[in-house]
Amino acid sequence: MSFLETKHLLGLRGVSRNDLRTILDTAKQFREILDRPVKKVPSLRGITVVNLFFENSTRTRISFELAEKRLSADSVNFTSSSSSLTKGESLLDTMKNIEAMKIDLVVVRHKGTGVPAFLARHSGAIIINAGDGANEHPNQGLLDIFTMEQKYGSMEGRVVTIVGDVRHSRVARSNIWGLHTLGAKVRLCGPATLMPRNRNFFEAAGVEFISDIHQALDGADAVIALRLQKERQEDSLLPTLREYRNFFGVTSEALQHAKPEVLIMHPGPINRGVEIDSSVADGPNSVILDQVTNGVAVRMAVMYLLSGGRADE
Numbered sequence: 538m539s540f541l542e543t544k545h546l547l548g549l550r551g552v553s554r555n556d557l558r559t560i561l562d563t564a565k566q567f568r569e570i571l572d573r574p575v576k577k578v579p580s581l582r583g584i585t586v587v588n589l590f591f592e593n594s595t596r597t598r599i600s601f602e603l604a605e606k607r608l609s610a611d612s613v614n615f616t617s618s619s620s621s622l623t624k625g626e627s628l629l630d631t632m633k634n635i636e637a638m639k640i641d642l643v644v645v646r647h648k649g650t651g652v653p654a655f656l657a658r659h660s661g662a663i664i665i666n667a668g669d670g671a672n673e674h675p676n677q678g679l680l681d682i683f684t685m686e687q688k689y690g691s692m693e694g695r696v697v698t699i700v701g702d703v704r705h706s707r708v709a710r711s712n713i714w715g716l717h718t719l720g721a722k723v724r725l726c727g728p729a730t731l732m733p734r735n736r737n738f739f740e741a742a743g744v745e746f747i748s749d750i751h752q753a754l755d756g757a758d759a760v761i762a763l764r765l766q767k768e769r770q771e772d773s774l775l776p777t778l779r780e781y782r783n784f785f786g787v788t789s790e791a792l793q794h795a796k797p798e799v800l801i802m803h804p805g806p807i808n809r810g811v812e813i814d815s816s817v818a819d820g821p822n823s824v825i826l827d828q829v830t831n832g833v834a835v836r837m838a839v840m841y842l843l844s845g846g847r848a849d850e
């Protein structure tokens with residue numbers, strides 16, 4: 538039984554303010570556990586988690602695995618390249634067979650938009666989206682907001698600028714919806730070819746589109762630089778990487794227009810010298826590695842709350 542209004546975590550769009558607050562506040566308690574000498578609690582003892590990754594991952598996968606260990610869950614890892622999918626088994630048959638082994642919770646990453654929602658409709662397991670295509674990456678959005686709240690307390694009225702390839706970014710979408718629900722102002726900045734096609738839809742939610750990076754950073758409390766997907770250059774969606782950096786790179790020069798205390802964020806993996814300079818990524822305002830640390834606590838909170846675990850033990 539979920540301790541949240543939502544049964545699964547498929548995206549942050551439509552997740553209530555109440556649920557967001559419960560997850561972020563619970564994550565604070567789990568974050569403290571990560572600073573203890575013994576970083577383990579029995580909250581998910583007896584719960585079985587399957588990590589179903591159909592796409593490469595460093596941060597998300599290791600973070601979920603660690604979160605499961607910290608909560609004393611039993612967990613197994615699935616790798617599509619060594620599974621019976623290579624023999625033609627369908628995704629649904631794969632899922633039904635895994636479910637028949639009496640699992641409770643499935644963490645899924647897939648290049649196809651909507652795969653986690655599809656699995657949620659067709660299985661009895663609790664589904665957590667670990668990134669689906671260009672749709673959503675809800676636990677990344679949550680860990681980003683958690684990291685911002687560590688500095689600002691509340692995100693109400695705060696300005697967050699997201700720079701780069703928003704069109705293909707699930708990280709951007711989850712941040713947009715989560716931040717919007719929590720009362721922050723979101724600005725999007727990047728080349729027109731990398732902005733979402735359904736701009737009106739985002740504008741209706743109060744999102745601002747600003748093509749000039751200096752204006753987009755003016756007064757920003759946090760900036761999220763998105764990974765530039767270099768393959769987009771081949772799709773003719775980009776000029777040269779050098780030109781991209783000149784216009785949209787998060788550089789020390791561009792940051793002169795932001796508040797002195799602006800938080801520098803990036804979901805990783807980073808293309809240094811393209812979407813962000815090393816001096817900024819490794820500089821005093823960077824919380825990029827804090828995001829990674831906080832990710833474990835946020836994932837602990839999400840799994841604990843969705844499975845109705847026992848945090849007080």
Ligand code: CP
Binds near residue numbers: 594
């Ligand atoms: N931020 C993120 O999703 O990174 P990985 O692709 O390494 O999991």
